[in-house]
Amino acid sequence: MGKRYVTLNDVALLANVSVATASYVLNGRKKSRISAETAERVLDAAEKLSYRPNVNARLLKGKASSTIGLIIPSMQNYFYPELTEGITNRANELGYNIALFNTNDDLSKEKHAFDTLQNLRVSGIIVASIANSSEEELKLFHNVEESGIPVVCVDRYYQGQEIPNVSIDQRRASYEMTKQLIQDGHKKIAVILHRDMHQQMVDRRMGFEDAMKESKEEVAWEIFWVDTTTFTELDATIDTVLNAEKAFTGIYCACGDFIAVEIIHKLKRGGIRIPDDICVAGFDGLSLGEIVSPSLSTVVQPIYGLGYEAMTLLQKRIVKESISQLTIRLPYSIAIRESTKTLIG
Amino acid sequence: MGKRYVTLNDVALLANVSVATASYVLNGRKKSRISAETAERVLDAAEKLSYRPNVNARLLKGKASSTIGLIIPSMQNYFYPELTEGITNRANELGYNIALFNTNDDLSKEKHAFDTLQNLRVSGIIVASIANSSEEELKLFHNVEESGIPVVCVDRYYQGQEIPNVSIDQRRASYEMTKQLIQDGHKKIAVILHRDMHQQMVDRRMGFEDAMKESKEEVAWEIFWVDTTTFTELDATIDTVLNAEKAFTGIYCACGDFIAVEIIHKLKRGGIRIPDDICVAGFDGLSLGEIVSPSLSTVVQPIYGLGYEAMTLLQKRIVKESISQLTIRLPYSIAIRESTKTLIG
DNA sequence: CTGAAAGCGCTTACAG
DNA sequence: CTGAAAGCGCTTACAG
Numbered sequence: 001m002g003k004r005y006v007t008l009n010d011v012a013l014l015a016n017v018s019v020a021t022a023s024y025v026l027n028g029r030k031k032s033r034i035s036a037e038t039a040e041r042v043l044d045a046a047e048k049l050s051y052r053p054n055v056n057a058r059l060l061k062g063k064a065s066s067t068i069g070l071i072i073p074s075m076q077n078y079f080y081p082e083l084t085e086g087i088t089n090r091a092n093e094l095g096y097n098i099a100l101f102n103t104n105d106d107l108s109k110e111k112h113a114f115d116t117l118q119n120l121r122v123s124g125i126i127v128a129s130i131a132n133s134s135e136e137e138l139k140l141f142h143n144v145e146e147s148g149i150p151v152v153c154v155d156r157y158y159q160g161q162e163i164p165n166v167s168i169d170q171r172r173a174s175y176e177m178t179k180q181l182i183q184d185g186h187k188k189i190a191v192i193l194h195r196d197m198h199q200q201m202v203d204r205r206m207g208f209e210d211a212m213k214e215s216k217e218e219v220a221w222e223i224f225w226v227d228t229t230t231f232t233e234l235d236a237t238i239d240t241v242l243n244a245e246k247a248f249t250g251i252y253c254a255c256g257d258f259i260a261v262e263i264i265h266k267l268k269r270g271g272i273r274i275p276d277d278i279c280v281a282g283f284d285g286l287s288l289g290e291i292v293s294p295s296l297s298t299v300v301q302p303i304y305g306l307g308y309e310a311m312t313l314l315q316k317r318i319v320k321e322s323i324s325q326l327t328i329r330l331p332y333s334i335a336i337r338e339s340t341k342t343l344i345g
Numbered sequence: 346m347g348k349r350y351v352t353l354n355d356v357a358l359l360a361n362v363s364v365a366t367a368s369y370v371l372n373g374r375k376k377s378r379i380s381a382e383t384a385e386r387v388l389d390a391a392e393k394l395s396y397r398p399n400v401n402a403r404l405l406k407g408k409a410s411s412t413i414g415l416i417i418p419s420m421q422n423y424f425y426p427e428l429t430e431g432i433t434n435r436a437n438e439l440g441y442n443i444a445l446f447n448t449n450d451d452l453s454k455e456k457h458a459f460d461t462l463q464n465l466r467v468s469g470i471i472v473a474s475i476a477n478s479s480e481e482e483l484k485l486f487h488n489v490e491e492s493g494i495p496v497v498c499v500d501r502y503y504q505g506q507e508i509p510n511v512s513i514d515q516r517r518a519s520y521e522m523t524k525q526l527i528q529d530g531h532k533k534i535a536v537i538l539h540r541d542m543h544q545q546m547v548d549r550r551m552g553f554e555d556a557m558k559e560s561k562e563e564v565a566w567e568i569f570w571v572d573t574t575t576f577t578e579l580d581a582t583i584d585t586v587l588n589a590e591k592a593f594t595g596i597y598c599a600c601g602d603f604i605a606v607e608i609i610h611k612l613k614r615g616g617i618r619i620p621d622d623i624c625v626a627g628f629d630g631l632s633l634g635e636i637v638s639p640s641l642s643t644v645v646q647p648i649y650g651l652g653y654e655a656m657t658l659l660q661k662r663i664v665k666e667s668i669s670q671l672t673i674r675l676p677y678s679i680a681i682r683e684s685t686k687t688l689i690g
Numbered sequence: 691c692t693g694a695a696a697g698c699g700c701t702t703a704c705a706g
Numbered sequence: 707c708t709g710a711a712a713g714c715g716c717t718t719a720c721a722g
C-alpha cells in the first residue's frame with residue numbers, strides 16, 4: 001500500500017507512554033492499574049492518529065481469530081443466499097465475520113477454500129458444499145479438524161456422526177412428500193435427482209423408495225439424473241417424461257425447488273398445464289416457490305434457520321462448550337400448494 | 346485452539362536447515378541458490394508435517410493481503426446474490442478471497458464493517474450498500490481511502506467522481522422505461538421509490554421526471570415511498586393505488602424488481618389482473634422476473650457483470666494500475682414482457 | 691501505576 | 707549454496 005499504517009508505537013510516542021501501557025489502555029485490560037490521565041492521553045492520541053489495531057499482529061500473539069469460513073457451491077440457487085443470510089446474521093451476533101468461498105461443486109475449488117481458510121487461521125468453518133462425498137474429500141474434512149479448526153456441515157452432510165451437521169431429516173421428509181403424491185392417486189412418478197449423489201440425495205431417494213415399497217408396486221416410477229449447476233439434461237429429461245408411453249402423472253423434483261421452478265417454467269412454455277396435465281413437487285421451501293404460478297408444493301425446510309443453527313453449533317465447538325448433540329435435525333413441513341392436486345374422484 | 350500449528354521452524358528443524366532456507370524453498374524464491382537435495386528435504390518435511398504458512402505472519406512482514414471486503418445490505422433481495430456471484434468469481438480469478446458483511450442498510454453496521462475490514466488490513470473494499478448518503482457516511486468512505494485502502498462502489502454510488510463506481514446510467518434507463526409506459530398510453534402512473542433516497546433513487550426519479558416533462562403534463566403521476574427491507578407500507582401503497590379516484594393504469598416500481606414481483610404477487614392474490622387491470626414495470630432485471638407470471642417488464646441490468654467489473658476495477662486500483670475511467674457505466678436494456686401492455690387501440 | 695523485553699511466525703537483506 | 711539476525715505490530719508476564 002505504500003502508505004504505512006499507524007502503529008501502536010506511534011500512539012505510544014504521541015501519548016508519551018510505552019507501547020505496553022498503550023496496549024493496556026486500548027484493550028481496556030487491567031483498568032485499575034492505569035491512571036485516568038494516562039488513559040486519556042492514550043485514547044486521545046489513538047483518536048488523533050485514527051489508530052487501528054492490526055488484527056494480524058494480534059493473531060500472531062495467539063489471540064483467536066474472529067473470522068470463520070463459509071464454503072458454499074454458489075449463489076445461483078436461491079437456497080444458498082438464504083442459508084448464508086442465517087449464517088452471517090448469527091455470526092454477527094456472536095462477533096464473527098465471514099470469509100466466503102464458492103466452489104461450484106468443484107472438489108479442487110473446495111480444496112483451495114480449505115487451504116486458504118487454514119492459512120488464514122480462521123476459528124471455524126461451515127460447509128454447505130460437499131462436492132462428491134469421496135474418500136478424498138472426507139480426508140480434507142479430517143485434515144482440517146485435526147489441525148484444530150472445527151467444521152460444521154449444513155444442509156449436506158456425511159453419513160453418521162463423522163462431521164457435526166445441521167439439516168432436516170431428509171429421508172423422512174422425502175418419504176412424506178412421496179406419500180402425499182401416492183395419496184393423491186399418482187400411478188407413475190418421475191423422480192429428479194442430482195447427478196452427484198451426496199448423502200443428502202441418497203437419503204431423499206431412500207425416503208422416496210420407502211414410500212414406494214409401502215405402496216406395494218401399485219405405483220410405477222423412474223429416476224432421472226440432472227446436473228443442478230448447468231441444467232444440462234433438463235430439457236431432455238422433460239421430453240422423456242412427457243413422451244413416455246404410459247404417461248407420468250407427477251414429477252417429484254427431489255433435487256430441489258430451484259430446478260422444480262425451472263421445470264414448471266419450461267412446462268408452461270410448452271403449453272403443458274400444471275397441475276392438470278402433470279403435477280410437480282419440489283424440495284427446499286424457497287420463497288420463490290410461493291411467488292411462482294402455480295405455486296409449488298414442496299418440502300419446506302427452515303433454510304435461514306439451518307444457517308443460523310449451524311453457526312450456533314460452530315460457535316459452541318469453537319469455544320469448546322460441551323455439546324450433547326453433534327447432529328441437529330430441524331423441523332420441516334410439507335406444503336401442498338397449486339402445483340399438485342389429487343387425481344382421485 | 347489449544348493445538349499448536351506447525352511452524353516454519355518445525356519444518357526447518359525436521360529438514361535440518363535454517364528457517365531462512367525453508368522459507369526460500371517453500372516460497373519458490375531464489376530457486377537457483379538452493380541445492381536440489383536441500384529443497385527436496387524441505388518439501389518433504391513440510392509435506393510430512395502438513396505445514397501451512399501463517400498468512401497473518403506474512404502480512405505483518407508487509408506482504409499485501411489477498412482478501413478484499415464486500416459490504417452488501419443483505420441477501421434477501423436476489424439482486425445481491427447475483428452481484429456477489431460476479432464479484433466472488435472475479436475475485437477468485439484474480440486470487441483474492443472475500444470477507445463478507447451484511448449491513449441491512451444500517452449505518453452503524455456499515456461503520457462496523459469498515460472498521461473490521463480496516464483492522465484486517467484488507468487490500469480493498471467493494472461497497473454495494475450505501476445506507477443514507479449522509480455526510481457522515483461519506484466521511485467513512487474517505488477515511489478508508491485515506492488509510493490507503495481503495496474502495497469501489499457498485500450499483501449504488503455517490504454523485505460525481507467522489508468514489509470510483511460501476512453501475513448503469515440509471516437516470517437514462519429510468520427515462521427510457523418511463524417513455525415506454527407513456528408510449529403505451531398510460532395516463533396515470535404510480536412510481537414506487539425506496540424511502541432512503543440514495544443517489545441511485547434520485548437518478549431514477551429524475552429519469553422518470555425527465556420523461557414526464559416531455560409528455561407535457563398529459564400524464565398524471567404520484568410517488569409512493571416504501572421501505573424495501575421491511576416491506577412496510579407496501580400493502581397500504583397498493584391499497585391507495587387501487588382505490589385512487591382517477592384510476593392508475595400503471596405502477597412503475599423504480600425501487601426494483603424484488604418489490605415489483607411482490608406487488609404482482611399481492612395484486613394477483615387480490616384478484617387484480619395484470620396487465621389488464623393494471624400494468625407493472627420494474628427495475629433490475631432479476632431472473633426472477635422472467636419466471637414469474639406474468640413475466641415482468643423491466644430495466645435489465647447486467648447484475649453479474651456489475652459485480653465482475655467492480656472487482657476488476659478494484660483490482661486495478663489495488664495494484665495501482667493507471668485507470669482512465671473511475672466511473673464505469675455498463676449497458677442495459679429495456680425488456681418488455683407480460684406485465685405491461687399497450688393501452689392504445 | 692508504568693516500562694523493558696521476550697516472543698508470536700514469518701521474510702529478507704546481509705554476510706559468509 | 708546456506709544461516710544468523712533484524713524486524714513486522716502486537717500482547718503479556720515480569721520487574722520495578
